[in-house]
Amino acid sequence: MKVLVVGSGGREHALIRKIKESSKVDSIACCPGNGGISFDADCYNVSATDIDGVVNLAKEIKADFVVVAPDDPLVDGMVDALNDAGFATFGPKANAAIIEGSKVFSKDLMEKYNIPTAEYRVFDKADDVIEYIKEKNEFPTVIKADGLALGKGVIIPETLDDAIAGVKEIMEDKIFGASGNNVVVEEFLTGPEVSVLAFTDGRCVKPMVSSMDHKRALDGDKGLNTGGMGTVSPNPYYTDEIAAECMEKIFIPTINAMNAEGRTFKGCLYFGLMLTPKGPKVIEYNCRFGDPETQVVLPRLKTDIMDIFEAINNETLSELDIEWSDEACTCVIMASGGYPKSYPKGIEIKGLTDGQLDGVTVYHAGTAIKDGTLVTAGGRVLGITALGDTLEHALAKSYEAVKNIEFDNAHYRKDIGQRALRMTRLEHNEV
Ligand code: AMP
Ligand code: GLY
Numbered sequence: 001m002k003v004l005v006v007g008s009g010g011r012e013h014a015l016i017r018k019i020k021e022s023s024k025v026d027s028i029a030c031c032p033g034n035g036g037i038s039f040d041a042d043c044y045n046v047s048a049t050d051i052d053g054v055v056n057l058a059k060e061i062k063a064d065f066v067v068v069a070p071d072d073p074l075v076d077g078m079v080d081a082l083n084d085a086g087f088a089t090f091g092p093k094a095n096a097a098i099i100e101g102s103k104v105f106s107k108d109l110m111e112k113y114n115i116p117t118a119e120y121r122v123f124d125k126a127d128d129v130i131e132y133i134k135e136k137n138e139f140p141t142v143i144k145a146d147g148l149a150l151g152k153g154v155i156i157p158e159t160l161d162d163a164i165a166g167v168k169e170i171m172e173d174k175i176f177g178a179s180g181n182n183v184v185v186e187e188f189l190t191g192p193e194v195s196v197l198a199f200t201d202g203r204c205v206k207p208m209v210s211s212m213d214h215k216r217a218l219d220g221d222k223g224l225n226t227g228g229m230g231t232v233s234p235n236p237y238y239t240d241e242i243a244a245e246c247m248e249k250i251f252i253p254t255i256n257a258m259n260a261e262g263r264t265f266k267g268c269l270y271f272g273l274m275l276t277p278k279g280p281k282v283i284e285y286n287c288r289f290g291d292p293e294t295q296v297v298l299p300r301l302k303t304d305i306m307d308i309f310e311a312i313n314n315e316t317l318s319e320l321d322i323e324w325s326d327e328a329c330t331c332v333i334m335a336s337g338g339y340p341k342s343y344p345k346g347i348e349i350k351g352l353t354d355g356q357l358d359g360v361t362v363y364h365a366g367t368a369i370k371d372g373t374l375v376t377a378g379g380r381v382l383g384i385t386a387l388g389d390t391l392e393h394a395l396a397k398s399y400e401a402v403k404n405i406e407f408d409n410a411h412y413r414k415d416i417g418q419r420a421l422r423m424t425r426l427e428h429n430e431v
Pocket of ligand 2: 292
């Protein structure tokens with residue numbers, strides 16, 4: 001098979017590495033890809049959001065299967081267009097991708113089908129939001145732009161003044177564009193967060209191994225929200241008991257709800273969960289693999305990923321046994337100085353050979369090859385990923401490797417996995 005992967009980040013690199021292991025695959029293409037991906041796939045300069053461009057590319061290279069990884073093209077109907085042109089695909093159609101594309105849709109869905117989530121109200125006027133927040137007078141409060149906003153459309157103000165300023169930015173200054181035409185105001189929940197990615201063909205749902213993201217830019221969960229600064233899998237807070245509860249109260253009801261709405265979801269459905277004192281609740285759905293969750297989940301997958309993608313495409317997922325390794329996996333993101341605000345690009349990256357380093361897997365998120373040299377090309381640059389028999393061992397390998405990779409002003413968190421490690425020690429009664 002020739003497989004085309006649409007996208008350009010660390011998640012796409014992890015997908016490509018796993019697809020490369022498949023006995024069914026003899027060549028992989030990627031659009032647009034990045035510097036590191038170019039060692040594993042043929043990269044084509046077509047934007048991941050250019051639907052016509054991607055359909056044409058798939059025809060031109062005679063792709064047998066197309067994997068659409070990022071949120072925007074899924075929400076905009078790239079899978080629909082590829083299916084119409086006769087291509088087998090992995091990823092939901094637009095009418096199902098709306099589960100991520102609109103927070104108002106997903107909140108209303110959860111309310112209608114009794115899926116546990118934070119209490120909420122929807123608004124389309126800034127004055128009404130401010131009135132409501134004033135009246136409620138409970139802080140912190142959570143304000144979310146309705147549409148896609150590069151993972152930045154959520155603010156959690158601690159004071160009324162900050163809330164007013166945030167609402168004005170989203171709804172009047174439109175810092176996230178039309179995404180801010182409507183906002184959701186939510187109850188603030190507390191508890192550890194868990195990411196669970198799940199394969200589904202609309203008939204059955206098979207959760208992958210759990211993971212934990214680290215969203216803030218700085219150690220100790222300080223600083224601005226980012227796309228994710230590192231991940232570990234498994235997530236020790238996600239016990240078998242909690243997994244069973246999530247299956248019954250969240251995963252199956254969500255798949256059923258989408259079917260009942262005539263919006264069958266086929267692909268990877270991402271459940272962003274918070275384990276609150278009142279039980280697990282959904283913080284968000286994503287219609288795709290998470291980034292950087294994919295980087296720690298897929299290395300643990302033992303089953304041929306193309307068997308899974310084909311089973312989902314053919315709606316025969318229930319017949320497939322999906323196997324996972326018991327190892328722990330960790331990913332430490334090396335980012336450009338300044339990220340998630342502005343940052344320079346084009347800085348030379350030293351310490352890698354063909355984009356890799358012995359003992360770990362380096363997933364490239366934002367790199368390019370300029371005049372034969374590997375350089376930075378994005379905010380998140382590299383994800384240094386390691387498997388180990390324990391979380392501690394995997395983390396040691398990731399951090400050891402980080403020391404050998406250099407670029408000016410590289411920034412990474414030093415405490416990825418520390419919270420998980422503390423929890424693991426408690427579980428084993430270690431002091
Ligand atoms: P989201 O983009 O919806 O995943 O939100 C980004 C982050 O904001 C989440 O990972 C949580 O840490 C936080 N968050 C979102 N909603 C809530 C909530 N209702 N209560 C507390 N924290 C939240
Ligand atoms: N890591 C969170 C996301 O992919 O949205």
